[in-house]
Amino acid sequence: MAKTSLTVDTADLLSRITRTPFPGSRKIYIDGSRPDIRVPFREVALTDTLVAEGTNTRREANPPLRLFDASGVYTDPDVAIDVTRGLQPLRGAWINERQDTEALDGISSAYGRERLNDPALSALRMAKAPVPRRAKPGMNVSQMHYARKGIITPEMEYIAIRENLVRAQLAERLATERMPKKGHSFNASIPEQITAEFVRDEVARGRAVIPNNINHPESEPMIIGRNFLIKVNANIGNSAVTSSIEEEVDKLVWSIRWGADTVMDLSTGDNIHETREWIMRNSPVPIGT
Numbered sequence: 001m002a003k004t005s006l007t008v009d010t011a012d013l014l015s016r017i018t019r020t021p022f023p024g025s026r027k028i029y030i031d032g033s034r035p036d037i038r039v040p041f042r043e044v045a046l047t048d049t050l051v052a053e054g055t056n057t058r059r060e061a062n063p064p065l066r067l068f069d070a071s072g073v074y075t076d077p078d079v080a081i082d083v084t085r086g087l088q089p090l091r092g093a094w095i096n097e098r099q100d101t102e103a104l105d106g107i108s109s110a111y112g113r114e115r116l117n118d119p120a121l122s123a124l125r126m127a128k129a130p131v132p133r134r135a136k137p138g139m140n141v142s143q144m145h146y147a148r149k150g151i152i153t154p155e156m157e158y159i160a161i162r163e164n165l166v167r168a169q170l171a172e173r174l175a176t177e178r179m180p181k182k183g184h185s186f187n188a189s190i191p192e193q194i195t196a197e198f199v200r201d202e203v204a205r206g207r208a209v210i211p212n213n214i215n216h217p218e219s220e221p222m223i224i225g226r227n228f229l230i231k232v233n234a235n236i237g238n239s240a241v242t243s244s245i246e247e248e249v250d251k252l253v254w255s256i257r258w259g260a261d262t263v264m265d266l267s268t269g270d271n272i273h274e275t276r277e278w279i280m281r282n283s284p285v286p287i288g289t
Contacts, residue, residue, distance in 0.1 A: 072284030086281030
């Protein structure tokens with residue numbers, strides 16, 4: 001297995017990251033009930049439809065198509081990104097206002113402290129590493145706990161807006177089509193409109209999960225469950241030929257650019273602790289290992 005370099009070429013990393021939107025597309029946001037709930041979508045401009053009218057044709061304009069967008073702010077040219085510091089903590093204020101977590105004084109694990117105190121690794125660390133958080137004594141900080149307490153969190157509202165993608169247009173289309181809609185629902189129960197209450201109820205019932213950890217506040221809220229949109233996972237990992245933090249972060253950005261809703265980092269070898277920190281701090285989607 002190739003060893004990772006003991007330095008990070010930040011200039012190379014910044015030049016690697018693809019920041020442009022897709023051709024014919026632009027990043028848009030739909031606002032929620034509070035100023036810090038802004039749900040991203042990719043809006044695709046469609047060409048006109050040519051409609052035949054006798055021997056002539058006319059152009060019929062098509063409205064833009066909105067798509068689920070997991071690419072984060074990397075496809076928003078109006079947002080400045082500093083990968084050496086990571087993404088802005090989108091969920092940081094939501095986590096803090098619940099007042100059920102506390103910041104640790106420092107790294108708690110012996111392995112983490114050993115790595116932190118190794119001067120040979122100083123060039124591998126990010127410019128500003130976040131302080132780990134944990135639940136306060138006697139508190140439960142999972143989204144399932146909130147859901148079962150009847151609490152609708154900002155994460156749940158964010159997800160509801162995200163999951164309602166073109167649902168109104170779909171319902172309208174199905175109502176006008178004449179083809180029969182035969183099939184088996186396999187006990188799925190999907191309403192015409194996804195609400196924050198529906199999200200809460202599905203999580204409380206154990207039929208869905210919101211995999212957004214308190215120590216990954218940069219992650220955008222998303223949900224996995226049978227009554228929600230299908231999600232795509234991408235696996236990334238270091239190469240036996242070459243491996244660097246720059247390459248691994250670049251793989252993350254390309255994964256989410258092409259539609260990954262979650263990313264599993266399967267890298268092994270030296271300096272995986274530091275490499276994974278760079279990946280997580282720059283990821284708008286949940287990271288697994």
